[in-house]
Amino acid sequence: MIRATPAADELDARIVAAIEAYALSDDAFLELARDLFAYQIAHNAPYAAFARAAGFDARRLPAAVEEIPAVPAAAFKEARLATFPPGETAVWFETSGTLRRAQGGLGSGGRYELPATQLYEAALLASFDRMMLADGARLRYLNLVPDSRENPHSSLGFMMRTVARERGDGADGWYLHGDALDVDGFVRDAARARDDGVAVCVATTAFALVALTDALAERGVSLALPEGSRVMETGGFKGRTRVVERAELYGAASERLGVPVEAVVAEYGMTELSSQYYDTFDSRARIEPRVKVAPPWLRPVVVDGEGRSLPRGVVGAIRHIDLANRGSVIAIETEDLGALVDIETAPGVTPAAGLVLLGREQGAELRGCSLDAESLLARRG
Amino acid sequence: MAELGALRALPAKRVISSIADAAERWCAADYPPRVRATAAIEARLGYTTPVVEYALDRLFFNVTRDALNATIVSELGSIDALDGVFGTPPAWARGVDRVTIVASDTTIGVALPPAIFALCAKCDVVVKDRSDTLVAAFFGTLAEEHPAFATAARARAWTGGDDPSEDELFANADVVVAFGRDEALRAIRARCGAGTRFVPFGHRVSAGRLTRDDLALLEGATLAERIAQDVLLYDGEGCLSLHGLFVEADGDELARAARVLAAAFERVAVEFPGGARSPQRVAEIASYRNLAAFRAAGGRGAVFRAADATLVVDPPREEPPPLLPRVLPLIAVDGDDAVAKYCAAHRLPVQALGVAAPDARAVALAERIGAVRVAPFGTMQAPPLGGHHGGEPRIADFVRWIDCE
Numbered sequence: 001m002i003r004a005t006p007a008a009d010e011l012d013a014r015i016v017a018a019i020e021a022y023a024l025s026d027d028a029f030l031e032l033a034r035d036l037f038a039y040q041i042a043h044n045a046p047y048a049a050f051a052r053a054a055g056f057d058a059r060r061l062p063a064a065v066e067e068i069p070a071v072p073a074a075a076f077k078e079a080r081l082a083t084f085p086p087g088e089t090a091v092w093f094e095t096s097g098t099l100r101r102a103q104g105g106l107g108s109g110g111r112y113e114l115p116a117t118q119l120y121e122a123a124l125l126a127s128f129d130r131m132m133l134a135d136g137a138r139l140r141y142l143n144l145v146p147d148s149r150e151n152p153h154s155s156l157g158f159m160m161r162t163v164a165r166e167r168g169d170g171a172d173g174w175y176l177h178g179d180a181l182d183v184d185g186f187v188r189d190a191a192r193a194r195d196d197g198v199a200v201c202v203a204t205t206a207f208a209l210v211a212l213t214d215a216l217a218e219r220g221v222s223l224a225l226p227e228g229s230r231v232m233e234t235g236g237f238k239g240r241t242r243v244v245e246r247a248e249l250y251g252a253a254s255e256r257l258g259v260p261v262e263a264v265v266a267e268y269g270m271t272e273l274s275s276q277y278y279d280t281f282d283s284r285a286r287i288e289p290r291v292k293v294a295p296p297w298l299r300p301v302v303v304d305g306e307g308r309s310l311p312r313g314v315v316g317a318i319r320h321i322d323l324a325n326r327g328s329v330i331a332i333e334t335e336d337l338g339a340l341v342d343i344e345t346a347p348g349v350t351p352a353a354g355l356v357l358l359g360r361e362q363g364a365e366l367r368g369c370s371l372d373a374e375s376l377l378a379r380r381g
Numbered sequence: 382m383a384e385l386g387a388l389r390a391l392p393a394k395r396v397i398s399s400i401a402d403a404a405e406r407w408c409a410a411d412y413p414p415r416v417r418a419t420a421a422i423e424a425r426l427g428y429t430t431p432v433v434e435y436a437l438d439r440l441f442f443n444v445t446r447d448a449l450n451a452t453i454v455s456e457l458g459s460i461d462a463l464d465g466v467f468g469t470p471p472a473w474a475r476g477v478d479r480v481t482i483v484a485s486d487t488t489i490g491v492a493l494p495p496a497i498f499a500l501c502a503k504c505d506v507v508v509k510d511r512s513d514t515l516v517a518a519f520f521g522t523l524a525e526e527h528p529a530f531a532t533a534a535r536a537r538a539w540t541g542g543d544d545p546s547e548d549e550l551f552a553n554a555d556v557v558v559a560f561g562r563d564e565a566l567r568a569i570r571a572r573c574g575a576g577t578r579f580v581p582f583g584h585r586v587s588a589g590r591l592t593r594d595d596l597a598l599l600e601g602a603t604l605a606e607r608i609a610q611d612v613l614l615y616d617g618e619g620c621l622s623l624h625g626l627f628v629e630a631d632g633d634e635l636a637r638a639a640r641v642l643a644a645a646f647e648r649v650a651v652e653f654p655g656g657a658r659s660p661q662r663v664a665e666i667a668s669y670r671n672l673a674a675f676r677a678a679g680g681r682g683a684v685f686r687a688a689d690a691t692l693v694v695d696p697p698r699e700e701p702p703p704l705l706p707r708v709l710p711l712i713a714v715d716g717d718d719a720v721a722k723y724c725a726a727h728r729l730p731v732q733a734l735g736v737a738a739p740d741a742r743a744v745a746l747a748e749r750i751g752a753v754r755v756a757p758f759g760t761m762q763a764p765p766l767g768g769h770h771g772g773e774p775r776i777a778d779f780v781r782w783i784d785c786e
Binding site: 046049050052053070071072074075078079303304305306307315316317333334335336337358367368369370371372373375376378 | 426427428485487488491560562563582583584585586615616617618619620622624656658660661663664665666667668671672674675676677678679701703704705727728729730
């Protein structure tokens with residue numbers, strides 16, 4: 001039997017309700033996921049073709065979250081994956097695809113398109129409020145991420161512009177311009193925040209944080225950010241030649257910025273998603289392993305090489321089922337490695353699934369004398 | 382400090398005989414040092430037993446008196462030239478004093494051929510060995526054949542990273558042979574003396590080409606199985622493994638070729654089962670395959686699974702070969718110009734070109750794409766002992782000529 005395809009407005013309303021409630025039972029998640037999948041295969045032809053090849057269509061919907069066909073992140077470079085006509089695109093973000101494909105190919109990146117920003121903003125703010133602003137602080141945002149005024153197609157820039165606008169004190173600063181980091185500007189504004197007595201949130205990619213702490217160390221500068229300040233680190237080291245261990249990076253950030261290590265919080269997201277993971281509060285007291293938790297409308301699935309769901313504790317590739325991806329594709333496959341773990345919840349409640357990420361170096365073996373894709377890129381310069 | 386030149390007093394033919402005799406002992410699968418080495422290599426690299434056994438067979442069955450003699454004669458003109466002034470014009474191919482060889486931690490026994498030829502030249506050889514101690518074990522057999530090898534052929538345990546005690550080893554060597562990635566080779570080169578001859582063997586890729594005429598032969602299964610062997614052996618992770626197959630076909634014809642190859646992969650995978658894979662490799666392969674499946678669903682190309690291998694038909698030209706274990710892209714081309722254009726666009730450092738039957742056209746293509754070897758399918762990963770691996774001579778680098786005018 002073919003279910004009636006829900007309308008976009010109806011889906012958006014149900015998703016926003018889940019976001020506002022910050023709660024979604026397993027059954028409700030599956031029901032909404034199935035409806036969203038049905039909607040997307042009705043309006044997103046490339047995804048429908050991919051799903052059909054996997055054995056799913058309007059007559060046969062996935063019976064479980066784990067069955068939902070997940071498109072590789074790099075597919076956004078191959079086709080326009082949207083449920084609405086190009087003329088209705090309100091915002092688009094440039095995707096890099098996964099590391100291998102992004103580095104290996106000669107072509108350009110893909111696009112993650114949104115028909116409107118309300119759902120996207122609601123999702124990101126709800127998570128940010130709970131995971132970064134649980135104390136309700138109104139912070140000053142010092143951003144070491146792309147400035148969305150300079151790069152309107154950076155999803156990270158859009159996110160932090162939204163957060164700064166909605167949750168900031170109006171004196172936010174932006175210090176990453178192209179590949180250049182304005183260290184002087186950052187130091188000046190950090191001092192001003194201290195003078196003003198306003199706690200800050202330093203939003204930064206991991207690589208920019210390395211550059212900042214290196215620069216501060218070179219100058220012999222250790223800042224003392226106001227009490228209550230925090231760091232949101234994201235982005236890892238994709239595409240970078242220098243990789244710094246998390247313990248070293250967080251230690252340096254703590255020392256140079258004057259914030260406790262537990263105030264350095266990792267956010268995990270990707271351009272192809274509308275939602276983000278954050279370190280659980282319990283795991284922030286240590287550096288490794290940090291455990292990530294998804295908001296209720298986002299579910300991680302860890303799979304083996306055949307796409308089979310793996311039990312908790314087993315390392316595999318991470319798929320994301322993001323109900324806030326209403327306008328594109330509900331399920332995204334990555335090459336990121338991780339394992340699901342139990343997160344303590346209230347007594348008598350089934351533990352939720354947390355996610356422990358593994359770095360690429362932790363999962364790679366080196367064998368043979370064949371060139372690998374990353375070395376090929378390095379040769380190509 | 383061991384005394385230098387322990388092999389100098391021996392005639393080259395005696396050295397060669399000892400090496401060949403030692404290799405012959407290693408040809409026996411139940412030779413205890415080989416049994417131990419096999420297990421250690423499996424543990425180090427995760428390859429299956431049949432693959433490691435095949436590799437060791439290939440390594441030691443090749444090291445015969447005839448093969449050693451033929452290689453030396455082809456490069457130096459005579460075996461006797463290693464013992465003193467000989468021939469016309471009279472000259473002595475005197476082996477250099479010290480040779481240092483850095484083995485690769487990712488391969489099986491690559492350090493042995495250069496070590497063997499350096500010993501044939503009567504050099505003192507030190508090999509930075511790997512955890513499986515294959516080289517050390519073979520040197521032990523050599524010492525049993527003749528005690529001079531105990532001092533002339535030494536293996537040092539690999540400690541990883543920069544070991545200051547190794548500086549002398551590199552700085553004082555006349556020749557340093559190194560296998561590894563670009564960054565490792567650069568680091569080793571920097572530690573060599575100004576006059577040291579440095580012979581690097583970097584990581585490379587290999588490709589194959591099927592012409593329109595070859596496609597008819599593909600139906601006969603033998604050719605397809607040879608191609609499959611070049612992909613599956615060593616899980617396709619060697620520099621001589623087949624990483625991309627250029628096919629002069631498109632559309633249905635290309636898909637038909639892929640189907641024939643997939644069937645051959647199934648058969649050959651029985652003989653060469655896949656080794657262990659890390660979660661990262663598994664994820665990368667799955668991602669590449671699923672991306673190809675996404676394209677196929679949209680009408681572009683196709684994906685075939687065969688045992689634990691993947692064939693991807695007609696991937697975009699903008700994409701380099703995936704260089705993933707047991708994954709073969711079939712790239713549609715309309716001739717050798719397209720092959721050369723693809724290799725140039727992706728700056729592929731091509732080692733070998735596999736073809737159905739080597740001919741002048743294949744050599745011309747090899748020259749254009751920078752390959753140093755043209756080999757029939759099925760033999761890509763089984764080069765002869767005397768072959769110019771990496772385009773380099775086997776023994777000539779280890780001698781200095783003394784002309785007697």
